[in-house]
Amino acid sequence: GQQLNQSPQSMFIQEGEDVSMNCTSSSIFNTWLWYKQDPGEGPVLLIALYKAGELTSNGRLTAQFGITRKDSFLNISASIPSDVGIYFCAGQLPGAGSYQLTFGKGTKLSVIP
Amino acid sequence: EPEVTQTPSHQVTQMGQEVILRCVPISNHLYFYWYRQILGQKVEFLVSFYNNEISEKSEIFDDQFSVERPDGSNFTLKIRSTKLEDSAMYFCASTKRGNQPQHFGDGTRLSIL
Numbered sequence: 272g273q274q275l276n277q278s279p280q281s282m283f284i285q286e287g288e289d290v291s292m293n294c295t296s297s298s299i300f301n302t303w304l305w306y307k308q309d310p311g312e313g314p315v316l317l318i319a320l321y322k323a324g325e326l327t328s329n330g331r332l333t334a335q336f337g338i339t340r341k342d343s344f345l346n347i348s349a350s351i352p353s354d355v356g357i358y359f360c361a362g363q364l365p366g367a368g369s370y371q372l373t374f375g376k377g378t379k380l381s382v383i384p
Numbered sequence: 385e386p387e388v389t390q391t392p393s394h395q396v397t398q399m400g401q402e403v404i405l406r407c408v409p410i411s412n413h414l415y416f417y418w419y420r421q422i423l424g425q426k427v428e429f430l431v432s433f434y435n436n437e438i439s440e441k442s443e444i445f446d447d448q449f450s451v452e453r454p455d456g457s458n459f460t461l462k463i464r465s466t467k468l469e470d471s472a473m474y475f476c477a478s479t480k481r482g483n484q485p486q487h488f489g490d491g492t493r494l495s496i497l
Contacts, residue, residue, distance in 0.1 A: 370479070
């Protein structure tokens with residue numbers, strides 16, 4: 272199946288620092304989504320991106336849909352302890368009626384107060 | 385805000401037994417999905433369902449799996465004869481239209497003994 276390469280796998284940062292993570296693929300995606308997952312819960316949507324080059328913010332979070340449509344990044348500014356969790360990128364491949372999501376392996380974020 | 389709800393939160397079953405996982409999608413949504421996440425791994429697509437039929441399925445979704453929308457609110461995943469490797473978190477998701485972001489439930493943890 273299609274692979275999304277997400278990096279880094281994990282990161283430890285000080286509270287207040289900015290964070291950046293990204294996903295790349297050898298395939299073109301129509302849609303890029305970023306989700307956060309807390310332990311024992313389902314993925315929660317953070318940001319959805321629909322067009323190449325699109326830059327979207329949600330509070331302290333900013334994500335971009337790469338121009339090539341093969342990559343996306345997520346930035347978190349001024350991190351706080353509740354940002355701890357696993358962040359997943361997910362993409363929808365082009366194709367009529369194809370809406371399944373392909374997920375990256377996740378970036379585990381730890382914030383040191 | 386409307387939510388996808390899943391029951392039970394944890395299901396323990398003997399290998400070889402049948403198990404049914406239940407989901408109540410968001411009420412005006414028309415597209416329904418099942419995903420699974422083996423412990424510590426990424427979320428993987430299983431199946432999508434629209435207009436009372438399967439629209440896509442992955443290679444994981446073999447003959448042991450089936451889905452059903454038995455009434456206007458529930459969406460179920462049945463595993464006919466469970467195997468040890470079926471142990472995972474199973475997530476249900478739904479959307480109003482196929483190309484909209486998928487909203488996930490909190491999952492059912494399935495443990496096969």
